[in-house]
Amino acid sequence: MANENNENKMALDDANRVKVLSPGMMVFKRFIRNKLAIVGIIIIVFMFLFSFVGGLLNPYSQSQVFYTTEQILKDYAGATSIDQYQIQQVDGVKLPSDIFSKTLIAASTGKYVFETRDGSLLGLGNVGENVYVIYSLEEVNMLLKKNAAYDAAVAAGENYFTDDDGLTYLFQDEGAAFPTVYAASEMGVAAMKSFTPYDSSEKFSYEFYRGALVASANGEKSFQADGTTYTVDEDVILKDGAEYALISDVNFNAANSGVFISPAYKDAALDAIAAGQTTFMFPDEDGTEIEYRIENKNGQYTFRRYQETRVIDTYAHPSKDHWVGTDANGMDLLARLMYGGRISLLIGFVVIFIEVFIGMIIGGVAGFFGGWVDNLLMRIVDVVYCIPTMPLYLILGSIMDYYQASATTRIYMLCVIMAVIGWVGIARIVRGQILSLREQEFMVAAEATGISTYRRIFKHLIPNVVPQLIVFASMGLGDVILAEATLSFLGLGIKYPAASWGSIINAVNDSYVMSNYLFVWLPAGLFILLTVLAFNFIGDGLRDAFDPKMKR
Amino acid sequence: MSTEVNTNAAGNSASGENILEIRNLKKYFPIKGGFFGGVTGQVKAVDDVSFSIKKGTTMGLVGESGCGKSTTGRTILRLLEKTEGDIIFNGQDVSTLNKKQLRELRTKMQIIFQDPYSSLSPRLPIGEIIGEAVKEHKLVPDSEYDDYITNIMKECGLQEYHKDRYPHEFSGGQRQRICIARALALKPEFVVCDEPVSALDVSIQAQIINLLKQLQEDRGLTYLFISHDLSVVEHISDTIGVMYLGNLVETGNTEDIFANPLHPYTKALFSAIPMPDPDIKKDRILLQGDIPSPANPPKGCKFHTRCSQCMGKCKEVAPTPKDMGNGHVVCCHLYE
Numbered sequence: 085m086a087n088e089n090n091e092n093k094m095a096l097d098d099a100n101r102v103k104v105l106s107p108g109m110m111v112f113k114r115f116i117r118n119k120l121a122i123v124g125i126i127i128i129v130f131m132f133l134f135s136f137v138g139g140l141l142n143p144y145s146q147s148q149v150f151y152t153t154e155q156i157l158k159d160y161a162g163a164t165s166i167d168q169y170q171i172q173q174v175d176g177v178k179l180p181s182d183i184f185s186k187t188l189i190a191a192s193t194g195k196y197v198f199e200t201r202d203g204s205l206l207g208l209g210n211v212g213e214n215v216y217v218i219y220s221l222e223e224v225n226m227l228l229k230k231n232a233a234y235d236a237a238v239a240a241g242e243n244y245f246t247d248d249d250g251l252t253y254l255f256q257d258e259g260a261a262f263p264t265v266y267a268a269s270e271m272g273v274a275a276m277k278s279f280t281p282y283d284s285s286e287k288f289s290y291e292f293y294r295g296a297l298v299a300s301a302n303g304e305k306s307f308q309a310d311g312t313t314y315t316v317d318e319d320v321i322l323k324d325g326a327e328y329a330l331i332s333d334v335n336f337n338a339a340n341s342g343v344f345i346s347p348a349y350k351d352a353a354l355d356a357i358a359a360g361q362t363t364f365m366f367p368d369e370d371g372t373e374i375e376y377r378i379e380n381k382n383g384q385y386t387f388r389r390y391q392e393t394r395v396i397d398t399y400a401h402p403s404k405d406h407w408v409g410t411d412a413n414g415m416d417l418l419a420r421l422m423y424g425g426r427i428s429l430l431i432g433f434v435v436i437f438i439e440v441f442i443g444m445i446i447g448g449v450a451g452f453f454g455g456w457v458d459n460l461l462m463r464i465v466d467v468v469y470c471i472p473t474m475p476l477y478l479i480l481g482s483i484m485d486y487y488q489a490s491a492t493t494r495i496y497m498l499c500v501i502m503a504v505i506g507w508v509g510i511a512r513i514v515r516g517q518i519l520s521l522r523e524q525e526f527m528v529a530a531e532a533t534g535i536s537t538y539r540r541i542f543k544h545l546i547p548n549v550v551p552q553l554i555v556f557a558s559m560g561l562g563d564v565i566l567a568e569a570t571l572s573f574l575g576l577g578i579k580y581p582a583a584s585w586g587s588i589i590n591a592v593n594d595s596y597v598m599s600n601y602l603f604v605w606l607p608a609g610l611f612i613l614l615t616v617l618a619f620n621f622i623g624d625g626l627r628d629a630f631d632p633k634m635k636r
Numbered sequence: 637m638s639t640e641v642n643t644n645a646a647g648n649s650a651s652g653e654n655i656l657e658i659r660n661l662k663k664y665f666p667i668k669g670g671f672f673g674g675v676t677g678q679v680k681a682v683d684d685v686s687f688s689i690k691k692g693t694t695m696g697l698v699g700e701s702g703c704g705k706s707t708t709g710r711t712i713l714r715l716l717e718k719t720e721g722d723i724i725f726n727g728q729d730v731s732t733l734n735k736k737q738l739r740e741l742r743t744k745m746q747i748i749f750q751d752p753y754s755s756l757s758p759r760l761p762i763g764e765i766i767g768e769a770v771k772e773h774k775l776v777p778d779s780e781y782d783d784y785i786t787n788i789m790k791e792c793g794l795q796e797y798h799k800d801r802y803p804h805e806f807s808g809g810q811r812q813r814i815c816i817a818r819a820l821a822l823k824p825e826f827v828v829c830d831e832p833v834s835a836l837d838v839s840i841q842a843q844i845i846n847l848l849k850q851l852q853e854d855r856g857l858t859y860l861f862i863s864h865d866l867s868v869v870e871h872i873s874d875t876i877g878v879m880y881l882g883n884l885v886e887t888g889n890t891e892d893i894f895a896n897p898l899h900p901y902t903k904a905l906f907s908a909i910p911m912p913d914p915d916i917k918k919d920r921i922l923l924q925g926d927i928p929s930p931a932n933p934p935k936g937c938k939f940h941t942r943c944s945q946c947m948g949k950c951k952e953v954a955p956t957p958k959d960m961g962n963g964h965v966v967c968c969h970l971y972e
Contacts, residue, residue: 107759107802525755529815532713533769533822534742543768547759 111551114629121625127618131611135425144416146423147581150406151414152397155390159339160376163353163385166276166335171218172293173272179218180204187274191216196243197256197266207254207266208274209244212301215275217294219244219254219268226253226265244268273297280330280347288329296321300331319351334385353378353387399601409603412591413580421607424583428615431499431584432565436557438503443510444546444553450511451518452541462515465508473505481576491582498577502567506560513556517549551630559623562616569612585612655691655826655858656712660684661721663704663711667931679931681707683882684721686957689826689875694852694859696873696890698866698905700927704882705862706750709828712860713745714738725826743773746819750831752811756803762789763799766817775823785821791854792817793847809840813847820851826858833868845872866909870894875963878902881938882930884957888964898966900943937969945970 115121144150169187173179180200187208190198196208196216205223208216233245234255244254254268272290275297279288288296291309299307299316306315315322321329330347332354338345349366356364356378365373379386396414400406408417450461480501484494521527522545530540565585571577572586579587588608592598598605663682666675681704689695697705710716712723714730723730725745733741749755756765767785770776776784786796792813803811812832819827829848833841845868851857863869869876869890876893878886878901886899897903904921923942928934934941940950949969957967 106761107804110804525749525751526757528710528715529747529749529755529818530757530768532715532742532747533772533818534739535769535772539768539772543760544757548757 111626111629115625118625118628120621121629124618124621124625127614128622131425131429131615131618135422135429139419139422139426142416142419142422144419146420146583147415148419149414150397150400150410150416151394152400153392154395156393156395157377157388158391158393159386160389160391161339161343161345161349161353161387162337163334163350163357163387164337165383166278166333169216169274169276170278171272171274172290174270174290177271179206179271183218187216187218191274197221197254197264205266206271207243207268209252209254209268210242211273211298215273215277215297215301217244217270218272218274219252219266220271221254221266221268224253224265224267227262275301276333277331278333278335280332280336280345280350282327282329282347284344284346286328292329296329296331319354320347353385357385399597399604402603408607409601411588411604412594412597415581417588417604417607420583420588421585421611424578424585424588424608425611427495427578427582427584428565428568428586428612431495431502431568432561432619434499435502435506435564435568436561438499439507439510439560440553440557442503442507444514444549446507447511447514448518448541448545448549451515452522452545454519454522458515461511465511468505468508471505476505477501477571477576478574481571481574484576491579494577494579495582498568498571502564506564509560510553510556513552514549517552518545521545521548551626555623555627555630558619558626562619562623565612565619566616585609653691654688655726656860657688657722657724658708658712659686659722659724661686661708661711661723662719663707663716664719677931680882680933681930682711683930683933685879685882685884686721687877687884687887689858689860691825691858692852692856693874694861694872696869696876697860697862697879698864698869698876699879700864700905702927702930703879704930705864705879706830708879709747709830709860709862713747713828714741715747739773742769743775743822744824745826745828746822746824747828747830748812748815748819748832751835752808752815753803753835755815756811758803761800761802762794762806762814765803765814766821769818770821773822775821788817788821791851792820793843807840808836809843812836812840812844816844816847816851820855823855824857826860828860828862830862831864832861834863834865841868848872866906878905881927881933883938883967885939885968886964886966888960888966889962892962892964896964898960898964898971899939899968900945900970901939 168184169191171179171183171187180202182201183206186198186200186206190196190208191210191214196210197205198207199205205221207219207221209219211217231245231247233247237243237245237255243256244252246252252268252270254266255263256266257263273294277297277300279293279296281288289310292314295307295309296314296316298304299314300319300321304316306313308314312323314328315325319331320327321331327347330350332350334350334354334357336345336350336353352364352366353376357380361378363375363377365375368374374389377388379388397406397410398412398414400410400414402409406416406418408421411417411420446461446465450458450465480497484497489497527540527544530544535543568577568584569586569589572584573590575587575590577586578584585608589605589612591601591604661682662680662684664678664680667677667679668674669676683704685704685708687695697708699705707716711718712725712730714723714733718731725741730741760768763785766788767781770781770784785799789796789798794810794813794817798806798810803814806814812835815832832848833844836844848859849872852859859872861869861872873890876886876888876890877884878893878899880901886893886897886902893902894906897906900921901923904923907919907921921944925942928938928941934951936952937943937946937950937955940946943950947969953969955967955969955972957965958971959965960971
């Protein structure tokens with residue numbers, strides 16, 4: 085019992101007092117005492133959480149395009165004063181195609197009888213100011229002396245009359261001894277007016293047109309058509325006291341097809357033009373007053389208004405919806421930073437993993453076996469070392485462009501290319517390390533105790549190479565991420581729509597973006613800087629921690 | 637104590653058979669050079685060395701740095717391939733063994749290194765360092781493994797709780813104990829001690845030497861004790877071999893050699909042993925010049941460039957070993 089007590093008691097120099105630490109634990113203890121390394125670890129952990137967890141939490145995907153509605157001054161309607169005769173034809177009549185020009189010439193010269201291209205003889209009856217009825221004519225021999233209807237027509241300044249039988253005649257050279265007389269049959273009506281129904285589904289009959297035109301041209305207050313009486317109130321024609329149609333000498337065209345420009349709008353617009361205003365208000369369908377701007381260009385009026393338009397939300401400043409704003413393609417930058425971080429970090433780790441794998445095997449074989457194997461492998465390493473990387477990247481980038489490689493293929497290819505070029509450094513380190521370890525006495529002791537080659541490599545050599553490898557790899561990670569960013573920046577690496585930090589920075593190609601939209605490229609640049617710095621801190625920390633000369 | 641062992645050993649050497657016999661052992665290292673990397677010369681690290689060790693005795697191998705002591709030790713263990721000669725261990729020529737037989741031999745012959753710091757893998761715990769080879773050779777059943785390792789460690793002055801510790805947590809003396817435990821765990825018959833105490837301070841040296849002697853008594857071990865420290869060699873050895881530039885210039889019983897060194901080099905060497913008594917007047921023989929390059933050794937007797945008793949013959953003809961009685965062999969023209 086007493087003996088046991090003695091054993092349990094600890095003396096000052098009892099080695100039991102010291103906590104047993106494996107070399108790994110000691111490295112860890114030394115490592116966590118390095119402040120910079122801890123800062124590095126925190127940054128890297130943050131980057132990982134940001135990229136891999138943040139990407140899951142973020143509601144947006146990396147290639148989701150965002151739209152916004154914007155008030156944009158857009159053309160709503162155009163208006164031109166009518167300078168051509170608008171012709172309404174009697175039902176079932178087809179007038180020749182040059183009727184417009186012929187009418188215009190006839191009306192302006194006063195030679196109301198003319199022949200069209202197809203040889204038919206037509207004439208205009210001036211029923212009112214700038215309102216003409218188009219007749220098809222047939223010359224008749226008729227003496228007009230003492231014809232009351234003729235005299236009345238001449239007195240009224242008209243060039244047609246209707247006889248007692250209801251037949252209409254057109255005459256020319258009135259006042260002459262023998263004016264030429266034509267038997268006329270009505271074909272249509274021409275006027276520089278346009279009609280707009282208040283009810284957009286309404287179709288006007290010819291009789292209505294004719295009646296309305298004649299009435300408005302002659303200042304009549306009412307007319308009859310199709311057995312209905314219409315009242316005329318300036319430009320507006322009322323049917324049963326309700327607004328039925330609008331007559332105007334201005335032609336309106338909607339800027340967008342499918343938009344019906346109401347007569348009320350036209351009325352308001354015409355009033356504004358007449359009053360010389362540059363803007364006017366008019367309620368829209370919901371009754372909200374909207375301001376319209378009138379622009380006059382050589383008698384052509386354009387009515388513009390601010391309209392809600394769906395546009396891609398490019399270069400949106402940071403806001404509640406997009407914490408870091410959006411980029412040139414209207415994609416959420418925060419989401420792209422997250423997904424880009426995934427790519428950048430993933431490429432870093434994958435490349436380093438492949439590099440370490442190749443480098444350890446080649447360097448290990450060269451170092452352990454030595455001789456001609458070492459010589460051969462190291463010459464291969466020298467050759468790979470001599471390959472100029474940038475031109476190679478450029479060539480491979482353009483090859484991938486040529487074959488239109490997909491975003492994923494590009495990522496894989498990028499990893500492979502960078503690893504295939506980068507393993508040589510690790511191979512050299514491993515070889516050097518193994519060469520020096522091979523001569524250590526504990527390796528000779530292992531051989532002397534008859535331990536198998538396999539065990540000597542994996543139990544004695546590799547564990548002693550691993551520290552240097554870890555240090556080199558953690559430093560190399562930063563380099564790989566930088567290289568990837570460089571390639572993506574140059575457009576050789578990750579391509580749109582896939583994101584990487586390098587490709588996000590690519591936006592600074594546009595100097596306007598560089599100086600005006602800092603939020604587009606600054607975060608990605610900062611992330612690259614922080615990550616590379618953090619990996620270097622960790623690498624330094626690990627190197628110091630592994631250094632056996634540093635006492636705990 | 638010392639005399640006791642010596643008498644014991646003397647008895648052994650009279651009756652026991654040779655555990656190891658070295659005949660005309662040569663180890664040349666090629667010097668590569670020139671444009672095509674051809675062999676341009678040879679470093680004659682061990683040049684025609686013959687000796688034998690009787691079972692249960694200790695042979696001390698002394699000489700200055702670079703004289704080929706360690707190379708001899710390592711060549712015997714086949715850690716280096718010999719150039720010529722025979723290494724006969726227990727009646728078996730070591731150099732003809734194939735891989736499988738060599739593996740078996742590894743358990744019979746062991747080595748303890750000079751530097752206890754670099755001879756332990758820093759990333760393995762002590763238990764594993766000691767037990768690794770035991771497992772590899774399946775020397776003990778798995779059920780007894782732990783006890784076996786514990787016993788070995790205790791024998792070598794280590795505690796059981798040291799098993800899980802790593803080399804960096806031990807002092808030099810403790811590390812050397814670990815190295816000894818590692819070697820002894822394989823139950824060897826013959827151990828090459830390659831300057832096992834020269835990296836330790838004097839008090840620890842004594843501990844280790846006594847441990848080695850204790851273990852020799854307990855297990856009937858045979859040592860080849862390589863050292864440049866003559867007082868240590870005198871203390872532990874039954875026989876002594878003095879090496880100079882790859883040659884064995886003098887061999888014999890420890891007492892004979894210390895009482896009556898014959899070879900001029902041995903004399904010079906022994907005159908350098910510090911005496912604890914200041915009243916003793918010493919005739920220190922100072923050797924002139926440096927040890928010549930083993931790549932280009934002098935003609936005739938290799939020592940003639942520094943020998944105070946050099947004769948004309950020495951410069952031309954290499955001397956042959958001459959038995960001066962009681963196994964005291966010297967290699968010098970003075971005794972012909």
